[in-house]
Amino acid sequence: xxxxxxxxxxxxxxxxxxxxxxxxxxxxxxxxxxxxxxxxxxxxxxxxxxxxxxxxxxxxxxxxxxxxxxxxxxxxxxxxxxxxxxxxxxxxxxxxxxxxxxxxxxxxxxxxxxxxxxxxxxxxxxxxxxxxxxxxxxxxxxxxxxxxxxxxxxxxxxxxxxxxxxxxxxxxxxxxxxxxxxxxxxxxxxxxxxxxxxxxxxxxxxxxxxxxxxxxxxxxxxxxxxxxxxxxxxxxxxxxxxxxxxxxxxxxxxxxxxxxxxxxxxxxxxxxxxxxxxxxxxxxxxxxxxxxxxxxxxxxxxxxxxxxxxxxxxxxxxxxx
Amino acid sequence: xxxxxxxxxxxxxxxxxxxxxxxxxxxxxxxxxxxxxxxxxxxxxxxxxxxxxxxxxxxxxxxxxxxxxxxxxxxxx
Numbered sequence: 134x135x136x137x138x139x140x141x142x143x144x145x146x147x148x149x150x151x152x153x154x155x156x157x158x159x160x161x162x163x164x165x166x167x168x169x170x171x172x173x174x175x176x177x178x179x180x181x182x183x184x185x186x187x188x189x190x191x192x193x194x195x196x197x198x199x200x201x202x203x204x205x206x207x208x209x210x211x212x213x214x215x216x217x218x219x220x221x222x223x224x225x226x227x228x229x230x231x232x233x234x235x236x237x238x239x240x241x242x243x244x245x246x247x248x249x250x251x252x253x254x255x256x257x258x259x260x261x262x263x264x265x266x267x268x269x270x271x272x273x274x275x276x277x278x279x280x281x282x283x284x285x286x287x288x289x290x291x292x293x294x295x296x297x298x299x300x301x302x303x304x305x306x307x308x309x310x311x312x313x314x315x316x317x318x319x320x321x322x323x324x325x326x327x328x329x330x331x332x333x334x335x336x337x338x339x340x341x342x343x344x345x346x347x348x349x350x351x352x353x354x355x356x357x358x359x360x361x362x363x364x365x366x367x368x369x370x371x372x373x374x375x376x377x378x379x380x381x382x383x384x385x386x387x388x389x390x391x392x393x394x395x396x397x398x399x400x401x402x403x404x405x406x407x408x409x410x411x412x413x414x415x416x417x418x419x420x421x422x423x424x425x426x427x428x429x430x431x432x433x434x435x436x437x438x439x440x441x442x443x444x445x446x447x448x449x450x451x452x453x454x
Numbered sequence: 455x456x457x458x459x460x461x462x463x464x465x466x467x468x469x470x471x472x473x474x475x476x477x478x479x480x481x482x483x484x485x486x487x488x489x490x491x492x493x494x495x496x497x498x499x500x501x502x503x504x505x506x507x508x509x510x511x512x513x514x515x516x517x518x519x520x521x522x523x524x525x526x527x528x529x530x531x
Contacts, residue, residue: 232478232529239467239525241460242488324456355456384489387473 145204160353217356245359248327252334252362256345262445265361267385269378270351273395273428275303275438277369280428282310285440289445290343294333296325296350303348314335324355327362345447353378357385364444365390372400376410383417391422393437398427457490460500464525469507471480472528477511479529492517 151185240246256263266274275295282291292316295303304316317329330347339345347363349356357366368389370378373396379386386392392414400407411423424440426433468477480499486493492515499513516526 234529235472236527237468237471237525238527241464241482241523241525244463322459326459357526358456437485 137265145398191279193217195221201376208437215288242358245327248331249360249362252327252331255331255334256362256364259339260447261339261345261346262447263361263363264441264444265347265349265363265366266351266369267353267355267356267366268351268387269371269374272351272369272371272374274348274369275306275352276428277395277426278312279306280345280431280434281308281441282307282312284343284366286443288310289442292345293346294325294330294337294347296329296348298322298350313339319350323350324359325349325361326359330361342447344441353385355383357388366394367391369393369395370410371396371452372403372405372407372410376405376407376413379401379410379414379417386414386417386421389418389421391424391440393433394423394425395428397425397432398430415438457494458498458501460490460523461480461495461502464508467525468528472530476531477508477528478531479512479514480508481514481516481526481528483518483522485518485522487519487521488523489521489526490514490523492494494507495521502530 149449184190205222252263253448266278268274275405279291285291291312293304293312295301295307295314296319297303297316297318298319298321300318303313307314315333317325317333319325319329325347334345337345347361352369353370366379366385366389368385368391370392372394379392393409394407395408407425414421422440424433426437428434464480464482468480482495484490484495494512495515503509503511509529
């Protein structure tokens with residue numbers, strides 16, 4: 134392999150001459166100056182009358198006098214394709230000014246985390262508790278919220294941010310259940326981020342002391358990574374998804390405080406071992422709390438509602454006498 | 455998928471900070487528990503630099519421990 138440019142020329146030589154002129158590869162690395170390319174393996178000639186300086190290389194290219202192939206009277210590599218792997222090479226030729234390294238030191242996850250902190254401060258100031266519900270499409274997140282709203286709406290101020298790629302179907306369901314709601318449609322987006330949530334909180338303007346649910350985009354993967362400023366992440370998983378999901382998608386179970394196992398009424402039709410599923414989830418997160426329920430039949434909803442109440446100690450409505 | 459939005463931010467940061475120079479190499483540190491895929495980052499890099507001042511630049515990803523994704527440095531002309 135050429136030690137300068139990294140191309141895997143079979144002649145196993147160093148194309149030292151490359152350092153005197155431009156050289157470009159498909160891989161995207163290039164030696165500056167007036168590079169040209171041909172046949173995928175690009176090879177540049179900054180100086181008229183350039184020739185390859187060593188025999189082994191010439192044997193692959195042909196010489197200027199007797200080329201194996203010529204394009205506009207310039208020698209070429211006999212290989213048909215350039216290297217696919219990125220090559221390690223000094224970007225600037227030796228006689229050029231060396232590359233300058235600029236330290237930037239930025240945490241790319243920090244941008245979202247900084248916005249999430251702002252959300253958290255904003256919510257704390259207004260004594261609003263935000264819960265981030267994460268789960269696969271069809272896990273039963275919206276059904277759980279509908280049942281929760283119907284149970285708690287006379288007791289707590291509730292509000293919902295609904296995240297989906299498209300439609301306002303879920304917002305309509307939440308509104309029918311009796312809570313103020315803003316739908317966030319992400320288009321191609323696979324998760325909600327702290328900025329989207331900040332914008333939507335401003336639009337929703339939840340009551341001081343309210344309980345704010347965020348229903349994330351249906352996805353067991355990406356939402357786990359993005360802090361929204363919530364008090365807790367709740368992973369919602371249905372028994373129909375299969376008990377191995379906590380093993381297959383461990384990040385979200387690690388990030389969550391609570392697992393809600395839904396559609397419990399269906400478990401008798403399934404080969405689903407609830408205890409094993411919980412064990413799997415706790416291999417990622419030993420402190421994970423678990424509530425099993427059926428939003429449709431009502432079993433376990435009281436346990437869930439108790440948990441929800443505890444997240445909002447300031448939420449009980451003042452009774453005016 | 456989230457790699458796309460992370461990379462979009464990265465490209466914006468670099469093109470803003472390095473507006474006057476030609477960037478050849480972008481070097482990231484990626485923690486093993488960051489929940490971010492190196493292969494997906496590379497794919498998204500190629501997509502996100504199209505039509506920007508970074509077009510033609512190369513992405514290097516240095517694996518590290520921990521759960522952060524850091525833009526370490528860039529090599530410029």
